[in-house]
Amino acid sequence: MSKSEYSTEDFVLDPEFRKWVLTNDPEAKRYWEEFLVSNKNKIEEIEKARKILIHLPKEDNELSCEEINFEWDSLDAKIDQLESQKKQTKVVSLDSWSAIQHHKERERARRKRGFIRTSFATAGIVALFFAGLWIQTNNQVVQEEKVLSYETFQVPAGTKANYLLPDGTEVILNSESKITFASNFEGDTREISLVGEGFFEVAEDTLKPFIVKTSHVSTRALGTAFNIKAYPEEPISISLIRGSVLVTNSEVENYSEKLVPGEEVFASLDNSTWTKGQFNLNEALAWMNKTLIFKKTPFLEAKKSLEQWYGVEITLENNFPENLFITGKFQDESLENILEGMSYSARFTYSIEEKQVKLKFKP
Template sequence: MSKAEYSVEDFILDPEFRGWILDNSKEGKAYWENFLKEHPEKIADIMLARKFLIHLSKKKSGLASTAKEEIWTAIAGKIESESQSEREPKIISLDSWAAIQQHNQEAAKKKRTAWRRKAAAVLALVGTLGYFLAKTLTATQEQAAPVLAETEVLQAPLGVKSTITLEDGSVVFLNSGSKISYTKGFTDSLRLLTLEGEAYFEVAHDPSRPFIVKTGSVSTRALGTEFNVFSFPGEDVSISLVKGEVLVSREDADLAQRLAPGEGILTSLESGKWEKTEFDAERALAWMNKTLIFDQTHFGAASKKLEAWFGVEVLFENKVPQSLHVSGRFVDESLENILEGLSYSSRFKYRIEGKKVYIQFNP
């Protein structure tokens, strides 16, 4: 069968498609990006298949390991099932997401609200899953004993960006060195997460359960929307609203502000700073598009960004000049290319040894 005739489940079963989505295989990347250009009518199915694969790739509580193996075997006999710790983050490259968004940004927005309904339809179409899922659900219902709420902790290691699909269908894109924690399954009335670092949220619409992201004393409340939260230690908290509406508030002060798309809040957890802003979407979401931006950034702060971005340690062999600030825009560049570009204007020599970068400034 030609891939141009694929249905959603055909994409899910295709090993090359799974390799592109879950492993970011180099061979599959070029093929599928070209396929998107030639067959834009299949983008909606590809997006749904991608979300379904991510959803299945994460270990769920209540499913026995044998049942998971049977389910994967029923879908495709050659899929390899890997067990992982409950608290180990599932790391999925943003390459496939960026490629799809590039070709279908507007269509993607229209399709998200219908995702859960379509995902249910996909489950119905994959008939081989029915028996195993029914067996698992029956076993779960027979467990009358109450269970204690369990906290889920997911994080992206330094140098890695992660994509996570939550139980409610919301999608979280975690920047490197960032972490979220929440009560597994949420509650009947609330979806509450705690964030350390930076993340972009695509919130599944559910009016009965508000979605709240806490960063220290700052809370961002939404029902169904898309927004970015930046909250690294020692830096101001920044909330940028892309779509929908949110209410940002501070528990330690009588401060609250509703935001419309294009608006943001800049606040400090160490002071009373509270400022409503209009943000530059390209700059605020640069990390989502593999773009590293320095804008008159002190070199010490720039080195911290490089450490988080590439998962390295920057060591200075002499003192960093206090007046040294750098500017530049680097799109999907290697660490060596960035250092090479900065070294000319900042007058330093560097060497890379494994995960360590040594920098020496010229006298």
């Protein structure tokens, strides 16, 4: 059977798939990443199979040779019993090696048995061979998923906040940012979902990698410090301060970038182009020091930053120049002071009523 026709059970039993999920084997990784690109309709089955393998008790993952032979013998006995009932003839159960040889010699006479054996071997031997293991594992995963709880920490517009994760990792979240994670980091990884901007001071744990997911991008670290900016409908940037991280992108084929301190990767808005380079530490972490920096920033982008920073809604009256860019550095300043400074060069008047701000551009 083609892997493109695999069900969840087939993925669970595929040796190369297991190598990819459980050991991150480079060759298996390359194959399955290419498979995902050309078989996007299989992502749900692959995701479920991955969860099953990760939650599968390690001591039950492998069967001994004796157990495998026993299962084959049981399979032969069941097939013989079925044929005996249909043909009213007595069939002697064979051991595993003899059954295979006997099958080869009498393939035409026993085509139906060959079909059953081949079907189990290629399309889901789990039906009998791993029946007990599959049922046990599937029930276990379903139960775990039902009881698995998630925690969410969200920072509203106009504020910033510190948060200590269960493993001791320190997180600082910028305005309008949110993290979600499994309570107590159940599983083999410490996985965080981030929307917005956050600085992570990761607690080291070599046995449990720390992964931050932002849309299609994953940032993997063991013990390090880095900043991620990933607001909706904005380019993503990842800046490494200390340690090392590996950045991957499920939507960019074969994309994998390892960063060293002082390096960052930056995505285009449509996520099609990723560039790597150096960054200015003071500028990257300015938001943590209550500093807002604009460097030839397009006006609409600056407007959005002000809305996030101060938790306000800014409406515009009259048209503003298309080539209007904002430059300035504002440390712990009030919104009124910033607008006052911008109004002269941008030629607008402003009014502030609680959370509503109006900018009126001069003709």
